[in-house]
Amino acid sequence: MDNRSKILSCALQLFAARGYDAVGVQEIAEAAGITKPTLYHYFGSKYGLLQSLLQEQFTELQNVLLKVTVYHGDLPLTLTRVTQALFDYAATHRRFYRMQLSMWFAPPDSESLKAISEVNGDQQQILEQLFIQAAQDHGNMRGRHRAYATTFLGMINTYIGLALNNHLALDDELVYKAVHQFMYGIFS
Amino acid sequence: MDNRSKILSCALQLFAARGYDAVGVQEIAEAAGITKPTLYHYFGSKYGLLQSLLQEQFTELQNVLLKVTVYHGDLPLTLTRVTQALFDYAATHRRFYRMQLSMWFAPPDSESLKAISEVNGDQQQILEQLFIQAAQDHGNMRGRHRAYATTFLGMINTYIGLALNNHLALDDELVYKAVHQFMYGIFS
DNA sequence: CAATGAGTATACCGAGTGGTATACTGTCCT
DNA sequence: AGGACAGTATACCACTCGGTATACTCATTG
Incomplete structure (x- = not known):
């Protein structure tokens, strides 16, 4: 190396x-x-090191996400695949995901948050695109893609955070639960 | 002052x-x-300052929580009150909740996490007690009080985190949604 | 009045911070 | 052979870090 x-x-x-x-x-x-x-x-600089670190890992995560975010009319199915992919990525990149997560919740004026915000927009947009597509089939979803993407990612990240601290396991049962909880939130 | x-x-x-x-x-x-x-x-010391800060604010939060965590056979009702109380507390103590939240997700060996862990156990236990009581009426909940408390608090904190960044509003609709999402997670 | 003790400021400590000027290596390319 | 250049180390910079020794003020109390 x-x-x-x-x-x-x-x-x-x-x-x-x-x-x-x-x-x-x-x-x-x-x-x-x-x-x-x-x-x-x-x-x-130290900050440049952080940027490079985030950049390189995030492009990998985005490639995974792009592969799995294809919508063919079945939103729960796609969300299941996305959730599985994120759980899998978190499980195989525990250290990075831990860092990324703590930065996601970092104080608003911290360098950590600034660094991750610069890099995180793409991930959010990939998910937003998914919900925009789905809104064409489900009228009541229209115009809320931003909220959906944020909430969905927030929920997933919370579960991953709990899993990283061994409070629960990222198994298929949790994938199923997470997706259905989220879908329930949309249609109620 | x-x-x-x-x-x-x-x-x-x-x-x-x-x-x-x-x-x-x-x-x-x-x-x-x-x-x-x-x-x-x-x-x-600097760390002592942080401890005092957390201690004083947390006792206030715990008192609020204790008042509202009374179980009379209707779990969704109690959870609704707890959620409302936490949302209300977060809304009226935005700065503190922001700090507390970022510490909750802080890196595992950081002083921040250590400090908040010392203080946070009580909050968790109050919620666990609630789920232990509820499990007497709902057999399938038995033995999972720890997981329930953690997951519930995680979900609430995620919503509050999103709200603090203006991604959504902590209104009654969200309280309803959160509680029902969580209940759905238990009975499925 | 004298003594105590909480509260506060001046001035300092050693260690560590992010960052760099300079010089030395080695490997290419001409 | 000789120049260019990426890569690396030594030694240093000004500055900030968390923390403190000392002395002063002032209200309380014996």
Whole structure:
């Protein structure tokens, strides 16, 4: 593994465990077995490191999401696939998802929130597109795609958050429950 | 307002906006119009300040919660009251709830999470008691009180989080929806 | 009056912060 | 061979961090 990858990997581990603000550049460098100028050579700044980290992981997540967000008239089916994909991604990228989640709920003026907002818009838009398509079949959904996408993602992220702390398991039963809870919320 | 209260108030504002780690003791002191030794006189350390802040606000929240968590055989009714109470509390203590929420999702080894965990257990237990009582009337709920309390609080907190970012409104309709979504989750 | 003790400020501490100027390597390309 | 350039390390910068030693003020109390 080259130094750049080593830095990214160690930074992810440290940020996920203690948070962006609480981890120093020096510490990351030591963990990666390099020195600070090397880190600054690749990423320019601590914040740039965070951006690169988020960027690279998020494009992967978005590709997964794009593959699974195809709508063919059966919204529960698509939502089930999306939920499964997100659960699966969270389970196989626990560290990253943990970091991403804590940043999602970070204070409004924190650098963490700023960083993740820059990157997160696409994910939201993919989901919004899905709900816009579905609204063509279900009139009462029209005009609420933004709210639906946010709520859906919020619910999923909550479940993942609970699962990461071992309060529940991300099994098929939970997928089923989550989707039906959400659908129930739409048609009531 | 005495200096102690001024410090607490300013610390809350700053922590809620930028996070515990990103705010320095010096900055809190300046915002409160005092100097560091005064702060250390009252709270001993930066972490002690955070603990006091959480402690005082949480006892207030717990009192609200205790008043409203009375079970008389109608679980949806009680949950509606609890949800309303939490929504109301969040709406009237936006800054504090914002801080509390970001700490709830803070990285596992962060001081923020440690601090809130020390204080949060009681809240969880109040809800668990409710579900234990309800399980006497609904056999299929038995033994899951812990999961129910966690999931319920998680759901409520997600809605509040979305509301704090103006993605939705904490109105009676949402209370109804949330409670029914949750009840649906139990009996399916 | 003298003594106590809470509350506050000045001035300081060592350690660590994010970030960089400089110089040295090695590997390409001409 | 020689220049360019990515990559890396040593040593440093000014600044901020959480925390404190000391001394002062002032109200309470013996």
